[in-house]
Amino acid sequence: MSITRLNDPIIILSTCGSQQEAELIAKRLVEQQLAACVQITPHIQSIYRWEGEVCQDVEALLVVKTLKRNESKVQVCIKSLHSYSVPEVVSLAPESMDSQYQQWLIQETAH
Numbered sequence: 778m779s780i781t782r783l784n785d786p787i788i789i790l791s792t793c794g795s796q797q798e799a800e801l802i803a804k805r806l807v808e809q810q811l812a813a814c815v816q817i818t819p820h821i822q823s824i825y826r827w828e829g830e831v832c833q834d835v836e837a838l839l840v841v842k843t844l845k846r847n848e849s850k851v852q853v854c855i856k857s858l859h860s861y862s863v864p865e866v867v868s869l870a871p872e873s874m875d876s877q878y879q880q881w882l883i884q885e886t887a888h
Contacts, residue, residue, distance in 0.1 A: 782845060784883055785870065786844060786845075786879055787869065788840060788842060788868070789840075789841040789848070789855075789867065790839065790840060790867045790869070791838075791839045791841070791855050791865050791867070792821070794834070796837050798858070798859070799819075799838075802815075802854070802855055803815035803841075805858060806841060806851060810885065810887070812841045812842055812847070813843065813885035814882075815839055815842070816839070817837055817840075820835055821835070821838050822834075822835060843886055852866050
C-alpha cells in the first residue's frame, strides 16, 4: 500500500450500547491519536436481527474520523473497550473531503 493511500481519510461507524461506553471509546481514540475527531449521536433506534430474533435497542453511534493507516488499530481499540460480543465496525471512504479539513485530520492523527 502506498504512503498516499495510507493517508487517505476514512470514516468508521460503530454503535455502542450506552452513552458512557461511546464516550469512553471516543476519548481513548482521540487521546491515542487514532482519530482526529469522534462524534457521538446519542439515542439512535436500532432494529436488527441477532441470533434469530428481531431486536430493538437504543444505542449511541460513533462517527470516527481517521486515516486508512489507523484502521486496524481503531478496530482493535473499539473491540477491546466494547461490551458487544460482535461490535459494529464499518469503514467508509469519503469520495471527497475539504483539503483543509483533510490536512487537519492528518496532522491530528500523525504519531
